[in-house]
Amino acid sequence: MNRKRVIVIGGGIAGMESAANLASMGYDVTLFEKSQELGGHLLGWEKLFPTMRMGKDVVKFLDKGVHLAKVNIVKNSNITNASKNGNLFTVSCGDGAKYESEALVLATGYDIFDAKRKEEYGYGIYDNVITSAELEEIFLSGKPLLTTKGEIPKRVGIVHCVGSRDEKVGNVYCSKVCCVTAVKQSIEIKEKIPDSNVFCFYMDLRMFGMHFETLYKQAQEKHAVNFIRGRLSEACENMDGSLLVKVEDTLAGKPLRMSVDILVLMVGMVPSEGTKKIGTMLGMNFGANGFLKSQDQHTMTSISNIPGAFFAGCCGSPRTINNVFADARSAAMMTASYLEAYDIEERITYI
Amino acid sequence: MKNFGFSLSKDRQIDFDKSDKRIMDFVKIEEPTFNICIACGTCTATCSAGNFTEMNLRKMITLIKRGEITGVRAELSKCMLCGKCSLACPRGVNTRNVIFKINQALEKYSL
Numbered sequence: 368m369n370r371k372r373v374i375v376i377g378g379g380i381a382g383m384e385s386a387a388n389l390a391s392m393g394y395d396v397t398l399f400e401k402s403q404e405l406g407g408h409l410l411g412w413e414k415l416f417p418t419m420r421m422g423k424d425v426v427k428f429l430d431k432g433v434h435l436a437k438v439n440i441v442k443n444s445n446i447t448n449a450s451k452n453g454n455l456f457t458v459s460c461g462d463g464a465k466y467e468s469e470a471l472v473l474a475t476g477y478d479i480f481d482a483k484r485k486e487e488y489g490y491g492i493y494d495n496v497i498t499s500a501e502l503e504e505i506f507l508s509g510k511p512l513l514t515t516k517g518e519i520p521k522r523v524g525i526v527h528c529v530g531s532r533d534e535k536v537g538n539v540y541c542s543k544v545c546c547v548t549a550v551k552q553s554i555e556i557k558e559k560i561p562d563s564n565v566f567c568f569y570m571d572l573r574m575f576g577m578h579f580e581t582l583y584k585q586a587q588e589k590h591a592v593n594f595i596r597g598r599l600s601e602a603c604e605n606m607d608g609s610l611l612v613k614v615e616d617t618l619a620g621k622p623l624r625m626s627v628d629i630l631v632l633m634v635g636m637v638p639s640e641g642t643k644k645i646g647t648m649l650g651m652n653f654g655a656n657g658f659l660k661s662q663d664q665h666t667m668t669s670i671s672n673i674p675g676a677f678f679a680g681c682c683g684s685p686r687t688i689n690n691v692f693a694d695a696r697s698a699a700m701m702t703a704s705y706l707e708a709y710d711i712e713e714r715i716t717y718i
Numbered sequence: 719m720k721n722f723g724f725s726l727s728k729d730r731q732i733d734f735d736k737s738d739k740r741i742m743d744f745v746k747i748e749e750p751t752f753n754i755c756i757a758c759g760t761c762t763a764t765c766s767a768g769n770f771t772e773m774n775l776r777k778m779i780t781l782i783k784r785g786e787i788t789g790v791r792a793e794l795s796k797c798m799l800c801g802k803c804s805l806a807c808p809r810g811v812n813t814r815n816v817i818f819k820i821n822q823a824l825e826k827y828s829l
């Protein structure tokens with residue numbers, strides 16, 4: 368039997384789920400992951416909003432998917448070249464191995480915004496400024512959340528939109544997941560340190576998901592988390608290592624300052640280096656924000672400008688986990704229909 | 719002292735580390751729905767007193783949470799306790815009882 372082959376690049380949620388779906392449809396699928404473990408950013412996440420279920424449960428589901436469907440897995444892959452020649456895609460790796468396929472799915476995800484670039488918030492300068500990803504690492508490790516002096520924080524500040532919705536750092540888009548992550552993490556802080564006070568500094572609270580608003584209300588009702596509308600202009604360090612934050616409380620219509628023992632920055636998503644590298648090798652189109660661009664925002668999602676090359680997940684735009692699942696399955700579907708010679712492009716009447 | 723025509727401007731900044739959170743702490747315990755206000759302003763939009771005076775319940779709640787309590791007594795005296803705000807609040811804040819409790823806190827701490 369001569370099965371058609373598909374190469375999937377990126378072993379996070381999007382890559383694993385599209386690979387599992389394609390393999391279960393009978394295609395010969397090879398999944399490339401640059402690190403030694405499948406799971407991507409999800410491996411760094413303890414509990415997931417809005418249900419607080421464990422991230423590792425979802426990793427297990429994905430693992431089972433790729434194993435049951437017998438996806439070929441190439442870990443520690445260092446892709447040095449990816450191109451399309453005639454109807455075939457070719458991917459070369461650093462160890463000299465070459466792979467060919469009839470279709471390709473790019474699922475190279477996002478990188479976390481480098482908080483050092485938002486210098487006025489003091490990340491990398493002041494000890495007690497951490498990122499949401501680092502807070503999650505602390506939760507995952509089971510260690511307590513302490514200041515660098517080893518004290519239990521009495522006040523924790525959470526800053527929304529760090530590296531998102533900010534022309535100063537060149538990212539004008541919303542990263543979508545960080546508002547509800549702030550709510551989730553503030554609840555977790557309060558569960559671990561009930562005597563602490565948590566303050567979220569936000570511009571808008573974007574609680575778009577079905578149960579996000581409920582989680583937000585729970586944070587207020589059960590945990591007395593405080594929400595202050597206003598974007599931090601700066602943070603500076605007090606003599607005792609705590610941080611003085613400055614913000615306009617835009618609901619009170621007054622500038623406000625307060626000290627917090629730990630400041631957590633809700634870092635956004637940026638297009639990953641892998642997406643830039645491999646997307647460029649393949650000649651894929653990028654949108655204005657640097658994420659991959661589909662052929663049409665509404666009707667041609669996951670479909671790139673290169674026939675036979677598709678993309679899934681956060682290499683296309685910031686997404687929540689359930690959106691990535693839906694997107695990965697949709698990319699798998701589009702890939703399969705391409706391989707079965709369904710020409711979706713002929714439906715486009717407006718170009 | 720010679721008057722040069724200058725005066726010191728009063729600091730408008732809220733200094734959260736020093737502000738007076740007594741009313742907030744009291745109301746939070748006595749009427750917990752105080753915590754779930756989302757500052758939408760529906761109460762203020764419907765307020766009978768707010769159409770004629772400076773009474774602004776949304777803002778008052780926000781300011782009390784920041785410990786900015788000067789002027790609360792004067793503002794609250796304009797409220798007629800009609801309860802329209804409670805009917806309108808989309809979040810289920812028991813605004814009328816919040817107002818009662820703020821009044822009690824004002825008495826308790828002689829503010």
Ligand code: SF4
Nearest residue numbers: 528531541542545546
């Ligand atoms: S989800 Fe919220 S915190 Fe994240 S960028 Fe959008 S508005 Fe900002």
Ligand code: SF4
Nearest residue numbers: 765797798800801803
């Ligand atoms: S109870 Fe007071 S604050 Fe509420 S609507 Fe009536 S006058 Fe306004």
Ligand code: SF4
Nearest residue numbers: 755756758759761807
């Ligand atoms: S209507 Fe309710 S939620 Fe809205 S500002 Fe008034 S008290 Fe708060």
